[in-house]
Amino acid sequence: MSQLLTELGIAVVAGILQGSVYALVALGIVLVHRASGVFNFAQAEFGTVGLFGAYTAVVLWGWSYPAGILFGLGAALALGLLTERLVIHPLRNASRVTVLVGTAGVALAAVGIQFWRFNETPIMTMPKIHEGFFRIPLIGASVTVQQLITLGVLAVASVALALFFRSPSGLAIQAAQQEPTASELVGISVRRVSMLTWAIAALLGGLAGILSGPYTTFTAGFLTFGAGRALLPGFMAAVLAGMRSMPGAVLGGFAVGIVEQLGTLTILLSVPGARAMMLFAFLLGVLLLRPQGIFVGRAATA
Amino acid sequence: MTTTGQTRSTPVYPGRHADGGPVPGAGATDETTVIPVVQDLDDPGVPDDEWDEEFRPSRGGWVGRGLVWAFLAWLVLALPVNRFSPFEVGVADIDVLSLAAIYAIGGLSLNVLLGYAGQISLGHQAFVGIGAFTSAYIVTNLQLSFWLAVAVAAGFGAIQATLLGAISLRLSGLYFALVTLAYGTFAEETLFGIAALTGGEGGKPAPRPLGFESGYAYYYLCLGFLALVLWLDWRLTRSKGGRALAALRENPRVASSYGINVKAYILLAFALSGIFAGIAGSLMAHHDEVIVGSSFDFRLALLFILMTVVGGLRDRVGVVIGSAFFALLEEKLLIEMIERLCHFLLEPFGLAGWSIGEVLQGTVGLPLEFVGLIVGPLLLLLTITKYPGGIGQQVAPIRLWLTGHRFDRHAGAVTEVEVNDVRA
Numbered sequence: 003m004s005q006l007l008t009e010l011g012i013a014v015v016a017g018i019l020q021g022s023v024y025a026l027v028a029l030g031i032v033l034v035h036r037a038s039g040v041f042n043f044a045q046a047e048f049g050t051v052g053l054f055g056a057y058t059a060v061v062l063w064g065w066s067y068p069a070g071i072l073f074g075l076g077a078a079l080a081l082g083l084l085t086e087r088l089v090i091h092p093l094r095n096a097s098r099v100t101v102l103v104g105t106a107g108v109a110l111a112a113v114g115i116q117f118w119r120f121n122e123t124p125i126m127t128m129p130k131i132h133e134g135f136f137r138i139p140l141i142g143a144s145v146t147v148q149q150l151i152t153l154g155v156l157a158v159a160s161v162a163l164a165l166f167f168r169s170p171s172g173l174a175i176q177a178a179q180q181e182p183t184a185s186e187l188v189g190i191s192v193r194r195v196s197m198l199t200w201a202i203a204a205l206l207g208g209l210a211g212i213l214s215g216p217y218t219t220f221t222a223g224f225l226t227f228g229a230g231r232a233l234l235p236g237f238m239a240a241v242l243a244g245m246r247s248m249p250g251a252v253l254g255g256f257a258v259g260i261v262e263q264l265g266t267l268t269i270l271l272s273v274p275g276a277r278a279m280m281l282f283a284f285l286l287g288v289l290l291l292r293p294q295g296i297f298v299g300r301a302a303t304a
Numbered sequence: 305m306t307t308t309g310q311t312r313s314t315p316v317y318p319g320r321h322a323d324g325g326p327v328p329g330a331g332a333t334d335e336t337t338v339i340p341v342v343q344d345l346d347d348p349g350v351p352d353d354e355w356d357e358e359f360r361p362s363r364g365g366w367v368g369r370g371l372v373w374a375f376l377a378w379l380v381l382a383l384p385v386n387r388f389s390p391f392e393v394g395v396a397d398i399d400v401l402s403l404a405a406i407y408a409i410g411g412l413s414l415n416v417l418l419g420y421a422g423q424i425s426l427g428h429q430a431f432v433g434i435g436a437f438t439s440a441y442i443v444t445n446l447q448l449s450f451w452l453a454v455a456v457a458a459g460f461g462a463i464q465a466t467l468l469g470a471i472s473l474r475l476s477g478l479y480f481a482l483v484t485l486a487y488g489t490f491a492e493e494t495l496f497g498i499a500a501l502t503g504g505e506g507g508k509p510a511p512r513p514l515g516f517e518s519g520y521a522y523y524y525l526c527l528g529f530l531a532l533v534l535w536l537d538w539r540l541t542r543s544k545g546g547r548a549l550a551a552l553r554e555n556p557r558v559a560s561s562y563g564i565n566v567k568a569y570i571l572l573a574f575a576l577s578g579i580f581a582g583i584a585g586s587l588m589a590h591h592d593e594v595i596v597g598s599s600f601d602f603r604l605a606l607l608f609i610l611m612t613v614v615g616g617l618r619d620r621v622g623v624v625i626g627s628a629f630f631a632l633l634e635e636k637l638l639i640e641m642i643e644r645l646c647h648f649l650l651e652p653f654g655l656a657g658w659s660i661g662e663v664l665q666g667t668v669g670l671p672l673e674f675v676g677l678i679v680g681p682l683l684l685l686l687t688i689t690k691y692p693g694g695i696g697q698q699v700a701p702i703r704l705w706l707t708g709h710r711f712d713r714h715a716g717a718v719t720e721v722e723v724n725d726v727r728a
Contacts, residue, residue: 275493
């Protein structure tokens with residue numbers, strides 16, 4: 003019994019730490035969905051592109067780490083803006099499923115280019131910002147400094163987003179989301195707001211990728227379907243947030259992270275792929291019982 | 305019917321009789337055709353069947369069409385002395401052709417969802433994979449017949465798709481994408497990891513049915529199933545269900561106000577899509593003869609989306625061509641076939657040494673194994689932003705000509721404006 007409790011404690015800690023990556027991805031998904039009603043399947047790929055950018059700069063070109071991070075974020079930002087320009091804007095009158103296919107196409111193109119350009123070393127390793135790790139006393143969970151940095155960045159990003167949405171630009175985004183026509187009438191450029199939204203989403207995705215990449219070795223498509231899979235958990239966190247609440251996305255990220263880690267308990271050891279099973283069961287449960295989301299006040303509109 | 309359509313010069317526009325009078329009920333008084341909101345699923349570019357009744361190809365026209373048909377049959381059936389399809393190389397290539405036929409069934413399966421019902425599935429690899437393992441289990445472990453296995457695999461596919469659809473329909477259809485994505489991962493890691501059912505790492509043997517062991521026989525079997533699926537698909541679009549799906553894809557609210565049971569028809573589409581996916585999975589299992597779980601990964605689901613969208617949604621000829629295109633591209637046979645064709649055409653001019661593969665590899669720096677990975681997504685993005693009709697739109701003039709219509713360069717153009725949900 004006590005062993006189960008210990009394992010639960012470890013799972014919760016590990017879940018929150020892993021969940022902060024999901025929360026970063028989910029924030030981007032919620033932001034884009036609120037702005038344009040799009041399910042952005044390229045969100046995780048923004049992260050992988052950022053990670054590949056940082057890897058190229060730091061490992062291949064020997065840049066300093068901060069410069070590498072900036073370069074990675076720049077790569078993610080470029081992909082985000084390109085997506086908005088080349089896919090989202092031309093498809094503004096298309097159905098949502100078409101736009102979804104478009105974002106999936108962006109992700110697929112990015113994955114293809116990663117496979118192609120980095121095919122000499124298919125499995126790559128990104129150095130950590132700080133190599134240290136320690137054990138939390140009492141619970142016994144092992145925590146790396148890198149994971150704590152991710153958690154810290156998530157906290158900073160959430161606060162920054164909250165402050166940003168009180169600034170004039172942030173208010174413009176909110177206005178354009180709620181009432182595009184009226185915002186155009188009062189002089190808000192919906193086009194610019196859309197670019198801004200995608201830029202922020204791409205930066206959030208890039209942060210998730212650059213910070214979680216060093217956790218393990220990575221391959222092309224790392225955050226979409228690779229070892230650091232964050233697309234599906236990120237979406238589930240966004241569903242928990244009703245696809246609209248930003249604080250909900252953060253809480254949802256933690257919740258999804260914890261649920262996923264429950265799959266690593268010893269009692270589930272004999273079940274293959276227990277983590278994927280927990281996620282699927284959890285998603286079904288949420289959609290069946292509270293499809294409008296948990297961490298949200300108002301029901302999500304379709 | 306005395307008109308010799310081939311020689312007549314005045315074009316017949318949709319919405320007008322040859323004498324220039326408006327067609328009663330066609331809803332158009334001049335050349336600007338008003339496309340009806342709900343189009344005939346079969347011929348997206350031909351709003352009315354009656355306008356073509358005047359046109360009958362001349363004898364020469366029939367001969368020409370017949371020759372093209374014969375050429376197509378020669379190509380598709382991979383008959384002897386066929387330089388473009390792979391008779392000269394043999395077994396390995398005919399297996400790729402079987403795979404193309406199987407992918408076409410998979411593409412048609414996704415087309416039912418994505419094209420007719422307007423729902424996207426990102427977990428199609430799970431439907432196909434479960435069909436494959438079901439079929440392999442029935443044939444290998446239970447020692448039952450292949451035909452029963454195909455039927456059971458199809459049934460399993462229908463059940464899965466319907467259940468998942470019923471859950472996600474509680475919300476907007478986009479959630480189906482999410483549920484299928486989660487289901488695909490779950491199937492990949494959990495279901496296909498159960499060694500007792502899937503044979504674990506070593507894979508599961510799935511012998512080919514009696515009489516179809518050879519590559520050629522199996523290819524014709526796959527073609528037969530493809531024909532069956534095409535027929536079912538055609539029957540669906542011509543039935544009440546198909547028209548209901550077309551209506552509710554355009555606008556669910558209006559459709560439901562006309563008494564269409566929206567959920568029931570979407571579930572019907574899910575079920576049919578699952579049946580097709582199950583058949584594809586079963587055929588794929590016996591095609592490979594030994595299957596492993598890792599071959600049904602997320603990339604397969606994405607490949608189906610590429611095939612369907614690039615092929616042209618709602619256009620079954622386009623989807624089949626698109627699927628074959630991507631199957632050949634994946635298996636690296638397409639470039640080889642183009643090279644063979646180039647070689648055949650350029651040989652008389654002494655340019656036989658030219659090779660597209662070398663150009664790609666040397667000049668562009670794109671090794672052949674990555675061509676599919678790069679070309680596919682780019683084609684997808686190009687299709688949805690610029691040519692929403694896909695390959696189907698490009699081949700529509702030829703297709704209509706082949707079926708005895710006049711050659712019209714603009715046939716098949718996708719003029720339909722997709723209805724967006726209006727934001728308040």
